Amino acid sequence: MTAIPVLAAPARGVTQARVVRSEWTKFWTVRSTRWSLLVATVLTIGFPILASVIISSHWGSQSPHDRATFNPLDPALIGSQIAQLAIGVLGVLVVSGEYSTGMIRATLTAVPKRLPVLWAKAGVFGAVTFALMLPSVLIAFFASQSILSRHDASYSWHHAGVARAVIGAVLYLVVVAVLTVGIGAVFRSTAGGIATFAAIFFVLPPIMNVLPSSWNSAISPYLPSEAGRAVIQLTHDSGTLAPWTGFGLFALYAAIALAAGAVVLKVRDA
Amino acid sequence: MIAAHLLTKDYGDKRAVDGLTFEVQPGIVTGFLGPNGSGKSTTMRLVLGLDRPTAGEVTVNGKPYAEHDAPLREVGALLEARSVHTGRSARNHLRALAQTHGIARARVQELIDLVGLHDVAGKRAGKFSLGMGQRLGIATALLGDPATVMLDEPVNGLDPEGIQWIRALLRGLAAEGRTVFVSSHLMSEMSMTADHLIVIGRGRLIADTSVRAFVAAASKDLVRVRTPDASALLEAIARLDGSVRVEPDGTFEVAGVGAEEIGRAAAAQGIVLFELTPHEASLEEAFMEITRGELEYSHEEVVA
Ligand SMILES: Nc1ncnc2c1ncn2[C@@H]1O[C@H](COP(=O)(O)OP(=O)(O)OP(=O)(O)O)[C@@H](O)[C@H]1O
Ligand SMILES: [Mg+2]
Numbered sequence: 001m002t003a004i005p006v007l008a009a010p011a012r013g014v015t016q017a018r019v020v021r022s023e024w025t026k027f028w029t030v031r032s033t034r035w036s037l038l039v040a041t042v043l044t045i046g047f048p049i050l051a052s053v054i055i056s057s058h059w060g061s062q063s064p065h066d067r068a069t070f071n072p073l074d075p076a077l078i079g080s081q082i083a084q085l086a087i088g089v090l091g092v093l094v095v096s097g098e099y100s101t102g103m104i105r106a107t108l109t110a111v112p113k114r115l116p117v118l119w120a121k122a123g124v125f126g127a128v129t130f131a132l133m134l135p136s137v138l139i140a141f142f143a144s145q146s147i148l149s150r151h152d153a154s155y156s157w158h159h160a161g162v163a164r165a166v167i168g169a170v171l172y173l174v175v176v177a178v179l180t181v182g183i184g185a186v187f188r189s190t191a192g193g194i195a196t197f198a199a200i201f202f203v204l205p206p207i208m209n210v211l212p213s214s215w216n217s218a219i220s221p222y223l224p225s226e227a228g229r230a231v232i233q234l235t236h237d238s239g240t241l242a243p244w245t246g247f248g249l250f251a252l253y254a255a256i257a258l259a260a261g262a263v264v265l266k267v268r269d270a
Numbered sequence: 271m272i273a274a275h276l277l278t279k280d281y282g283d284k285r286a287v288d289g290l291t292f293e294v295q296p297g298i299v300t301g302f303l304g305p306n307g308s309g310k311s312t313t314m315r316l317v318l319g320l321d322r323p324t325a326g327e328v329t330v331n332g333k334p335y336a337e338h339d340a341p342l343r344e345v346g347a348l349l350e351a352r353s354v355h356t357g358r359s360a361r362n363h364l365r366a367l368a369q370t371h372g373i374a375r376a377r378v379q380e381l382i383d384l385v386g387l388h389d390v391a392g393k394r395a396g397k398f399s400l401g402m403g404q405r406l407g408i409a410t411a412l413l414g415d416p417a418t419v420m421l422d423e424p425v426n427g428l429d430p431e432g433i434q435w436i437r438a439l440l441r442g443l444a445a446e447g448r449t450v451f452v453s454s455h456l457m458s459e460m461s462m463t464a465d466h467l468i469v470i471g472r473g474r475l476i477a478d479t480s481v482r483a484f485v486a487a488a489s490k491d492l493v494r495v496r497t498p499d500a501s502a503l504l505e506a507i508a509r510l511d512g513s514v515r516v517e518p519d520g521t522f523e524v525a526g527v528g529a530e531e532i533g534r535a536a537a538a539q540g541i542v543l544f545e546l547t548p549h550e551a552s553l554e555e556a557f558m559e560i561t562r563g564e565l566e567y568s569h570e571e572v573v574a
Contacts, residue, residue: 014339030358031357097355109342112338
């Protein structure tokens with residue numbers, strides 16, 4: 001067996017669609033994917049049900065004020081807000097895992113134009129996040145509201161702004177997915193990528209609270225996570241952006257992160 | 271065919287590849303030879319566009335690698351550093367790469383069988399031994415039925431049977447008319463497989479020649495001499511315009527003077543000789559001869 005078998009059907013050219021198929025295979029064939037997505041799903045559905053059960057069982061002992069200001073959407077979407085951690089970490093890993101293992105060299109040898117790889121990674125992960133989180137968030141919403149409905153403390157799907165906020169929570173996670181793929185491509189390392197993601201989403205917002213309040217209110221609404229959350233909130237006041245304005249800004253941040261990742265991928269040695 | 275023109279790569283202050291110009295022809299095995307750190311792996315990464323040249327250019331079949339529509343059909347490469355996700359199975363690794371080029375799934379199984387990985391193809395690549403990883407890398411290189419095969423130290427980590435297999439594979443690939451470019455820092459390994467040699471040292475081209483011409487040019491008649499009276503013999507040989515390399519065990523490797531002359535000079539001065547053996551430089555010695563002074567890390571003690 002000295003000679004290699006000649007390819008029966010010759011290899012065809014690299015196209016964006018083929019790179020997407022390849023990235024789809026890669027995405028599902030490492031363990032971190034399945035674990036992260038399982039965690040994200042369990043958090044998204046589990047927390048709202050748990051929170052609603054607790055709220056429901058303590059409803060009788062709540063003060064009238066607490067009952068009046070209770071927002072039934074809060075428990076419904078709490079899970080998806082926690083799940084962004086799992087989504088964000090996976091987004092970084094989708095790229096940084098290739099660098100830490102050396103896989104990136106095989107990937108870029110197959111696709112030396114490079115950028116199709118990044119678009120495919122962001123596209124595949126964004127689409128999977130949407131496909132998985134849409135039913136999860138809907139289940140979380142209807143399950144939590146049906147638990148809360150016995151106290152007349154629930155929203156119907158048709159209540160003004162509810163559908164937008166629930167779908168918005170799904171879209172928010174899709175943007176987190178794309179944004180963190182971009183962060184992964186910029187930093188290339190798992191530690192650096194996850195630290196940056198955590199800093200932007202979980203460190204920056206509380207830091208704003210120690211700034212003078214005029215600064216805080218001037219900056220906070222424009223932070224990525226705060227801007228993105230505008231679409232999840234039922235009502236907005238002068239301190240937050242309008243739902244789709246905020247979401248648009250959040251998506252713009254993701255586009256910038258992805259573009260920065262594209263520049264790094266294209267320019268730097270692999 | 272691979273063609274490099276004044277190819278240069280700097281890493282910071284360090285010049286890893288320095289104005290390399292060469293061509294690698296199809297139908298033969300071309301050995302890419304150089305001491306450690308001479309720039310072989312860097313050159314191969316430059317061919318694939320993984321690293322960008324500081325100056326100069328390198329093309330594959332007339333175009334930069336990245337400009338081909340189906341790059342894996344042009345070049346199949348085994349790189350020095352492992353290039354596999356440790357958490358993915360060998361089969362899925364090959365499948366994912368095949369999909370970028372629309373290569374059928376059957377091809378993946380074919381290659382797994384060819385390199386002898388059928389028993390472990392479903393295992394995570396991170397659990398592979400060095401040799402298994404090397405076989406997976408070779409399967410990856412052959413995936414696209416490439417016109418050019420470029421392997422960076424492919425025998426690394428292979429057992430004797432694997433080494434035999436690689437040699438046969440390389441010759442077979444060349445016989446099919448493919449361009450075969452293989453790096454090594456072992457001249458002896460290259461002598462078993464290569465027809466042509468490109469030798470570099472410190473990133474620079476030292477020789478671009480057929481194996482036969484290389485050996486003829488570099489090898490001299492050498493004489494091995496052992497004596498208890500080293501300094502007297504060194505002087506005597508210096509008077510005869512010979513050059514001496516002192517081996518670690520104290521033996522002299524004398525070049526430029528015949529055994530008879532050395533014997534006569536020693537007798538004339540009463541120098542005792544324990545050994546006086548003429549021999550031809552081996553391929554390895556020819557290589558060391560030609561790369562002397564181009565070594566990145568030299569351990570040799572050279573006495574003129
Ligand atoms: N990514 C890098 N960053 C900085 N320096 C590098 C890099 N890659 C290679 N070098 C340096 O460039 C030089 C050439 O290295 P290279 O790996 O190409 O040599 P080589 O001929 O393949 O050696 P070996 O036989 O040991 O594999 C070395 O001095 C090395 O330290
Ligand atoms: Mg090397």
